[in-house]
Structure formats: C-alpha cells, structure tokens
Amino acid sequence: MPQNLLALNWKMNKTPAEARAWAEELREKLEPGEAELAVMAPSITLPSLAAHLPPGVALGAQDVSKHESGAYTGEISAAMLVDVGAKYVVVGHSERREYHGETDADVAAKAKQAQANGLIPIVCVGEGLDVREKGEQVAYTLKQLEGSLSGVGPDVVVAYEPVWAIGTGKTATADDAEELAAAIRDALTERYGSDADGIRILYGGSVKADNIASICGQPNVNGALVGGASLKVPDVVGMNDALK
Numbered sequence: 001m002p003q004n005l006l007a008l009n010w011k012m013n014k015t016p017a018e019a020r021a022w023a024e025e026l027r028e029k030l031e032p033g034e035a036e037l038a039v040m041a042p043s044i045t046l047p048s049l050a051a052h053l054p055p056g057v058a059l060g061a062q063d064v065s066k067h068e069s070g071a072y073t074g075e076i077s078a079a080m081l082v083d084v085g086a087k088y089v090v091v092g093h094s095e096r097r098e099y100h101g102e103t104d105a106d107v108a109a110k111a112k113q114a115q116a117n118g119l120i121p122i123v124c125v126g127e128g129l130d131v132r133e134k135g136e137q138v139a140y141t142l143k144q145l146e147g148s149l150s151g152v153g154p155d156v157v158v159a160y161e162p163v164w165a166i167g168t169g170k171t172a173t174a175d176d177a178e179e180l181a182a183a184i185r186d187a188l189t190e191r192y193g194s195d196a197d198g199i200r201i202l203y204g205g206s207v208k209a210d211n212i213a214s215i216c217g218q219p220n221v222n223g224a225l226v227g228g229a230s231l232k233v234p235d236v237v238g239m240n241d242a243l244k
C-alpha cells in the first residue's frame, strides 16, 4: 500500500511573505506523521517556502507549461520549478480546465513535460454535478483519465476530485470516493500493469480534519488534495494527525 500523500493546494492565496509565515508556523507546530506532506503553492512563493518549510515537507506547483522553454509569455517551465525545489506539480485541476479551457490533451502534454524534467505530476480528474446526477461518474472520469494520461508514464499521482464537492462543503462519502478510486486503480492497472499498485490515488473536495481519516481509510484512496483546509496551519496539523 503506498504511503498517503497529503497534498495542500493553496490555489491563488498567500503572498511570499505570508507563505514564509505559514512555513515558520508549520515548523513550530507540525509533529511527524505517517503521511507525506506536500504544499502546492503559487509559483512566486516557492523560493521562500523552499527556504522555510520543515524538513521532509515537499514542495509543489499548481500548474506547469506544456512547452519546454521559449516565447511563451507568462508561462513557467518544469525546469524552472525543479530549480526552485519542486517535487510535484498539479495538472488538469478542474479550475484550470474550466477557467482556462484546458483539454485532456493539454493536461497530458503538461504531465509529460513534468515527467521529462523529473517532476511528479498530480493529474486531476472528476465529474461535475450534471454527470453525477445522471449516475455517469465512473464512465466520465475514466474517459477523462484516459485522455489525460495519454503518453504519460507511471510515476504519477491521480487526484479524483468531483467538481461538485470542491469548496462547497459537500464532501463525497467515503464510499463515493472508493467507488471512483477502485475504478481508477483498475484503469491504471490496465495501462501500467503491476506499476499501478504503487500509484497514489487522492481524493479532493471539502476534505478537512474530521473527514480525512475515513476517506483515506478506503482501500484505494492514498491521500487527499486539500484546498480550503490547507490555508491555516492548525487545520493542516489536524489533518496530518488524523492520518497517524
């Protein structure tokens, strides 16, 4: 069973100074847990975090360019992220898909670019409310996964995030999370063979200290991608402790 990954996605929150203060507070309050902890922070905060995070807490970004380098104004390359110490990068978050028109092909290109530079992509998939209400969540999510992993190797994390549960306070039940995680595991096994056993499948959507243990206790769920509850250190400490 892979080690749980507690991936904290700050989204567009915290200046570099605020990021440093958060890292220093985490250093004071975090006690060793059993999950791997990683912070997916705005790229501009990464150098400050790299200098101040507690030892063992990994660094990640929230997006990466699908291009290697060159005339792509505003883009940040995988090599740049590696240079400031990132280990992970989120690709295909539903907010990127919805507000920036990212397609499965874009997501796969970003994941490949990440892997080519030694970053581990956290590939996000998940259905909207309309799909869930029709009971088509498994077929929809697996199709999205297939496109998003096209040409991508097994050194990857998959995050299942039902869009209707993101930032809404509506958490999928542990059974809902497991239904999709098990289907994703089967699809990964079909794609990668036994390498799929070590791939972490995260659940994301209104995760907090009081529900993380039951969700991550499911057989195919190996951690969480957390938005709102990642912003305050006591909430992070609570989630980390709940996974002990």
Ligand SMILES: O=C[C@H](O)COP(=O)(O)O
Binding pocket: 009, 093, 161, 165, 166, 167, 168, 169, 204, 205, 206, 207, 225, 226, 227, 228, 229
């Ligand atoms: O990346 C994180 C997810 O979008 C979940 O966000 P949330 O924990 O605020 O619902």
